[in-house]
Amino acid sequence: MGRFYTILIAGALGLTGLAACTDMAPHPGRATYQSYCAGCHGASGMGDGPMAEGLPVPPADLTMLKEANGGVFPTEDVMLTVHGYPGKHDTSIMPEFGPLLSGPKQIWISPKGEETMTSVALLDLADYVETLQR
Template identity: 55%
Template sequence: MVRISMALLALAAGCNPQPDDPVSGRALYDGYCVKCHGERGLGDGPMAAELPIAVADLSMLRESNGGVFPYEAVMTQIYGYPGRYHQGLMPEFGPVLEGQQIDWVSPSGQVVSTPRALVELVDYLEHLQQ
C-alpha cells in the first residue's frame, strides 16, 4: 500500500484551493485531480505515467454504472474513510474538503449532511461524463 500525503498532493497540483472559499467543483478538480486524472478525466494527467498503477478514467463512470452516475460511490471514494487510506494510490480527501456542510439527498432519499466542496466536486465529475 502506498500513501501520498495531502501536502505532497497539493504541492504536485500546484495550487491549494480552500473548500471554505466560494469555489466551484471545477476549481477543486483543477487543484486536486487534474495532475493524475487529466483535464477531461481520462486518467491521462501529467503525473499518471509516473504512478505504478493506472489512473481511473473518470469520464466513463456513468457508462460503467448502467447509465446512472454513481454519486454515492464517487463521494465515498473521494472522501475516503477518515484515518484509513484507500487500497490504491488515491489519498482520502475528506480532511481537505471539510468545511461548510449542506444537505445532500441520497438516491434512497436519505438527507445527509455533506461537505459543500465534496458535492461541488462530484457535480463537476458528473459534467465530465461522455
C-alpha cells in the same frame, strides 16, 4: 427615425444576451478538480494527468463512470472515493481528500433517501465530475 432606434436597441439587447450566455461563471467544482484531481486524472478526466505515468496503477477514466454504471452517474460512490476513510490508503493509491474538502456543509439526499451532512466542496466536485461524462 423611431424605427431605426428600435432596431438599434433590439440589436444591442440581443448582443448583451449573447454575451451573457458565453460569459458564464465557471462550475463551482472545477477549481477543486483542477487542484486535487487533474494531476492524475487529467484536465478532461480521462486518466491522463501529468502524474499518471509514475503511478503503479493507472488513474481511473472518470469520463466513463456513468456508462459503467448503467447510464446513471454514481454520485455517492464518487463522493465516498474522493472523501476516503481512515485506512483506505493502505489498499488504494487514491489519497483521502475529506480533510481538504472541509467548510460549509449541507444535507445531501442519497438515491436511497438517506440524508447526510456533506461538504459543499465535495458535492460541487462530484457534480463537476458528472459534467465530464462522455
